[in-house]
Amino acid sequence: MGTRTQGASRLWLALTCLTLSAVVNAQDVPAPASSVATVPAVIPMAKPHAAAPREPSAPDAWGGIRTGSEATLSDRVASYRIDAELDAGKHSVKGSEQLRWRNRSQQTVNRIYLHLYLNAFQNEGSTFFTERNVLTAHGHSRGNAAPKKGEWGWIDLASVQQGNAALKWSFVHPDDGPATDQTVAAIDLAEPVPAGGTLTLDVDFTSQLPRVIERTGWWGDFNLVAQWFPKIGVLELPGERGATQVQWNVHEFHFNSEFYADFGSYDVRLTVPSDYTVGAVGAQQDEPSVQNGKTTYHFVQNDVHDFAWVAAKGFRTLDGSWHGPGSPQVAVRVIYPPEYVASAQLVLKATLDSLSYFSDTLGPYPYRTVTAVVPPFNADEAGGMEYPTFFTAEGDKEIDKDTMDQWNIDFVTIHEFGHGYFYGLLASNEFEEPMLDEGMNEYWDERMLRDRNQRVLTPSTWLRRAGITPSMDVFTSERLDAGLSHPFDPLGQNSWDRYSSSSYGTVYSRTATAMHDLEERLGKDVMARAMREYYRRWHFRHPSVADLRATLIDVSGNARAVDEIFDQFVYGTARIDDRVASIDISRVLPEAGSWMKNGQRVELTDDDRYEQVAKADEAWKKTHPHAGKTEAGAFPIRSTVTVVREGAAVPQILRVTFAGGSHVDVHWDDDRRWARFVFTGDTAAVSAELDPDRNILLDENKLNDSRTVKTDASASRRWTADLAAALQALYACLVTL
Template sequence: MLPRFRFRLALAAVLLLAGAVFAAPASDGIALAPPDAAAVRVPSSPDAWGGPRTGREPTLSDRVVHYDIAATLDPVKHTVAGRERLTWRNRSNVAVSRVYLHLYMNAFENAGSTYFTERRTRDGTFRSGVDIKDAWGHIALRRVAQGSAGVPWTFVHPDNGPATDHTVVRFDLPQAVAPGASTTLDIDFVTQLPRVVARAGYFGTFHLVAQWFPKIGVLELPGERGATSPRWNVHEYHLNSEFYADFGSYDVKLTVPRGYTVGATGEPQGAPVDKDGMRTWRFAQGDVHDFAWTADNQTARPLVDTWSGPGSPTVTVTVLYPPEFAASAAPALKAAKESLTYFSNTLGPYPYRTLTIVIPPYNAEEAGGMEYPTFFTAEAYRTVEPRTVNQFALAFVTIHEFGHGYFYGLLASNEFEEPLLDEGLNEYWDNRMMRDQGQLAYIATPLLARLGFAPGYPTFDAERTATPRHDPADPPGANAWHRLQDIGPVYTRTAILMRDLEARIGRAPMERAFKEYYRRWKFRHPSTADLRETLAEVTGQRAVIEDAFERQVYAVSRVDDSIADLASTELVPLPGAHESQSAVDKRIDAARAAWRKTHPDGTGPYPYRTDVTVRRHGAPVPQTLVVKFADGSSETARWDANERWHTFTWTKPAKAVSAELDPQRLHYLDVNKLDDSRTLAPDARASHRWGFEFAAVVNYLLALIATL
């Protein structure tokens, strides 16, 4: 055994060579984004991220980073050995001596990572909640150099996560990067893929390789997303967070055994090269902020087609799928091409030449439904029949993952801090596309559909059902990980809020505003405040937009208006000191008999007083109240006051029939639409409809049993 002091010296030398740091160099004074960062309230400066892209620049984006990577897959060990040359430009006006990188795959390194800690302590699951068992994943740095000098590194915890989390690393540079200058880092690494979990990994011969390489964080400058001084925006890999990165260019060589089909971000560069039983593919893509790929030797012959649209290059669309899910390939291709058309027409042109869709094989569903630039994964079904839940789910997920190519890809929002700008807005636009195409959310299994029971619902109605309305806890503008009700309401509540704004403002103004949002902020990382300002400016409805964002984005407020009471009383003469009740009754009967002789319309000689009391149990929203009367007339009232209740009164010749709040159904955030209306007479139409539907199913089942 070594003496203690010699042991410490030896251990320090070993750890220093391995990259760990004992004495950190002096700080360059650049802070990290705070761990509680969320939706930004202050608009970015007009020249943020270099200002709006005009199309006259030499590149689509202001490329901050270039990755040159050579990677080799070992499909037996499920490892990727990589050599990465990372060239990064310092956009700030201060020298940078420390840079921060994400090692996302370390989220699956051990049960003490931030990801697994949150999964365990919050009793949460991700998607199916698959158990990783002993098939852990990680990314190991083998060498980091700046020129000829070695670069020491240490793991840091920007969000105050556990010390056992290794998803963010700091490189202490031997040579500081001057303002406006660039530096190149050479990084050797080995990534161990986990069994498919949380978007990436392997199952059998299938490999979905995502978040697999050392990836530099974002240095934000004053005036960008609320920053007042240069700051590094890097966050740990949380259970529910996704990603944020600078735009750049990628040149990636992928070496896999011959016989493996490869799909990846970007465009193939020539034919693959074969050597020693291995095949090397080269893919390149500029103006993106991530790179993912897949390799499998069980893939069926790819389905390939092209798409073209105004302002876009011709796009090669490729579907990679396993034989067992061949039925999903053509529907996924169809949905992808329709999405290219819709998003290009309603937001802006798709600027890339490729789009690759991956349908994962059986037992790899955790890899499905995830987006990367020019590359996404879809759902997988053995049968895809009309008017079934399979058909709807495959179409919706394909549209959704393609849509991320705009909100996550081209707009490149910060998904850690402002997930509503990606998941929420994308969910809104996906539902919008399905609504405009007349597509319904079907819930029937193939068997029920064949039996004739295939109810479908407008997708926004299904979205409304899925969002917490009675007791919402988390503002859509909260960050991805600090949430009581998990990440789901970011999707659903944001989509419904935007749908409600569209219903109030109008479809055309809303679409113009989103087109301008895309034009103004593509390739520029907008914030929530930038979205708010664009919507307010273009729609001309600043008060409406600002009120909605204040109540329902930066905060969360229950919306719950109802009709508390409906009464319609005939104003007949009343007895008193000079006339008894019997005398009054005789006078009333005589007047009614005389009236009927000349008025066969069902009204009477006496008017009716109608009182409608409305109640408010949440935030105020502008309401319309419509009251219908027996003579076919109606009355409309506006209720815009910030008050808990109000009684509206009319005196008319006819008795009221019904009263309804929000007849145009502008407010899907409302807790309960069933209490928005009342009738004086019972109305059994809804129960009759569902009774008939149920009876039809029973009859079909009985007929089926009788034939067995």
């Protein structure tokens, strides 16, 4: 489908604000006249193209730093009590929800907004499908399934009550999406919520799960129930994530975006067929109750911002336990289909290891449960997704530990658990700042794998049979999929204003690569302290990219390094490509011309110079009969190395190696587009290399970082290794996007 230009979008937004509604395809539910109040000025919504702010949040944003001495772990703004029943045959859920929401602002609230995420899957007129058709035409992505008859999904509101008043709703389009999108509903309240007041809504709804397209849905007797209940948007205050006024941060469900919500409490009862295995966010309360072939489970979890669950027939469970300093005893459960028992063992171990690593490096894990779900074959798109205390992994029937099989399962498990910190506890806005979740999580996952000495292995057995068994450091692997040669979008861009799905995918790898390079400049220990401080300041709040930047500067004291990385890559689309252009070798011989010597002018011709050099060389050989070919002889040797910048300036080390094995390191730390470095001595330079320790992984072409005076076949061997690495990068890409 066609899309509006940005100019048309701004005009549409202006008209929307003037009319105070963007109601199209209205599906208003009639309400008694007494329930319809006159609507005063409506609090504005976040801008359609909002992205990472540049100004840090105010110190008291979201109530200030959580010290642990508060009555609750989080400031519980939005809490839900839900009763839901799964119709396994229809893959539908009938639910009743009581929402309690607190108005944190100093303004009266007359209208609230609900996310109805499942409506992204009801037809091709949604923002999700409209964007998918465009973005996937320019790159690869997950979520490409084509629903057939009976495989669409949606959420229908049956009623919304405020006390005794039945409320009406209409669909709005905060991001100027298609008129047919119904993923955001505006509800005008019968009674306004005063400053500091609390709203209670009773909502009846039915959710029809789609055949698994992306993140949620069913396949066979497997039901992953996510994005399934009406969920209130976030009311941001001035000084929070760049907001300059009270505003609703509520976006349509975009193809590449995920979520953003307030912390609260979830008290959920789930009724399913008794022969189904159930797992969910939070801890199960008491024993399930059984009646008429159905079982009701009761789950409660405080201080989280979402709730998802699984109900699957014939699945098994594998249990473990973990405890660490500052954390409660944690019950760990893996829910899996019987054919994936080998994967379940790996998922359990990787989850236990992740609990230790993230708790040790960032902060204690505060919850009492972790549940990991391994989806069945044909439901792969339900894998690799995160919710608080609950995530989905991936599985295989057989695991070859000598190839990528185990690495993939380990990585996906670590990555999805890691979201429990970056998406869950830090609760960044995945709509507007996906870098803070997907990117920073990817970076910390790779640090964990690096600390375990777990390298990326050969992706397939045929390469091993051919005698090619390369492995590489995990961060070297990341750079291969980071789009370094032509970055279309800044890392800090929102999730939907992207050139393509492939460009969005670089949020993972390019962020990890950028943070790796920043780590090399600040020091690994400094970066570790900075990230722990970032978690301390911002867990149970909602940080922005600017807040991350400020923390890194505060801890490291190196504003220059942090600012350069953020300006060039987070807020910009810089590329780096420094190269060694040439190595020129010459002897420092007497220079022809007219010279003053002892008060008299003496002329040296070319013939005179030739004769002088020949005599000096002959004399030197007589006094050095055993000299090697690499020695200078009677005259010093001048080596001139020229380096060129094709992109943004970055501090570099140039290592020049001389005949005999000695080397000199020179710092090139300025913004010159090219530079020449001259070395005079007894031996000639034989090679020059930028970034000899390979610390600058953002450099798009590492092959031109070095040059030798004589032909060196190692370059062709490096091409072979890179080809093999590119094949494994494809595998890694498929599991991270």
